[in-house]
Amino acid sequence: MGVAAEPAPKAADAPATEATLPPTIQDGSTVEIDYTLTVDGAVVDSNQGGKPLSYVQGRGQLIPGLERQLAGLSAGESRDVTVKPEDGYGRPDPDAFVTVSKAQLPAGVTPEIGMVLQGTGPEGQPFPARVHKVAEHDVTLDLNHPLAGKTLQFKVTVVTVTPAP
Secondary structure (H helix, E strand, O other): OOOOOOOOHHHHHHOHHHOOOOEEEOOOOOOEEEEEEEEEEEEEEOOOOOOOOOEEEEOOOOOOOHHHHHHHOOOOEEOOOOOOHOHHHHHHHHHHEEEHHHHHHHOOOOOOOOOOEEEEEEOEEEEEEEEEEEEOOOOEEEOOOOOOOOEEEEEEEEEEEEEOO
């Protein structure tokens, strides 16, 4: 009397394991993305046709609303993401308006409303300052991020995902 053995499952019949699934974006993953950012119907930033943007998930290198929406995606996946102001660059801060003497502006600059000037912080870091109001002897500068208060529309394609070490 013989005992019949069941044939071993073929590799194609084997269930997928985590090792065979493509890596997904998780905290600590190094990720490269292609993106286009649209605000109020106008493209304001894009890296299409250029080098992918590289970041590490969970390190705060992207705005919070975008980073959250990318979690779980794999290379090759695309997503349209809407980011509300509170999850992007925040609401405009009324305390971020400062008035300075025109004498403090760079030589030869004639300030105009909407003009963006480059300032230098206490530790030498550069920052943009938009001219909000021009008076006879002084200028009011808006130090808010230019996209504060804006809803951001991203079209994102994940290029690569490298799992955390």
